[in-house]
Amino acid sequence: MKAWKHFCTITYHKYLVMKGCFAVGLYRQGLLHDMSKYSRVEFRVGAKYFQGDRSPNNAEREDIGYSSSWLHHKGRNKHHLEYWIDYGLPPNRNMTGMKMPVKYVVEMVMDRIAASKVYQKDAYTDRSPWEYYDRSKEHLILHEETRSLLEEMLWMLAEEGEEKTFAYIKKNILKK
DSSP states (O other), rough: HHHHHHHHHHHHHHHHHHHHHHHHOHHHHHHTTTTGGGGGGHHHHHHHHOSSSOOOHHHHHHHHSSSSSHHHTTTTTTGGGGGGGGETTOOOOOOEEEEOOOOHHHHHHHHHHHHHHHHHGGGTTTTTTHHHHHHHGOOOOHHHHHHHHHHHHHHHHHHHHHHHHHHIIIITTTTT
């Protein structure tokens, strides 16, 4: 039963991201978003740790100290900021966020909207993705320009709503 519920959850999430991506003209990304969640390594973890109100990856991390599913997922999906973390060039050889292509930052916004809708259900508002981001932004490793673009879109969503934000993304952000 948990496997079926997990399947329904990830498929609904994928549908919501697809709907958002299509609204701004990212058809290929909408269709291909999160296909790795159906892979054996990710699906198995999702089914085992399914709870319905948060990511199974967090439950796996709490159980064994890391998430095998997340490590697999973030390395295959360019809309995750963690995909873009690399060593910096001298003199700064620390781990650093690389500048993300705009289309992946937009997909990341759609992903955050969908995840908030899936997990918060009726409690979701257009402020939810911003509030989730704001709680964790201090520890995120992001390129300065990527951070600025992400915050611009999430804040606009919180203040102006989905319809205006999607229209702005399509006309102004993706047309650059």
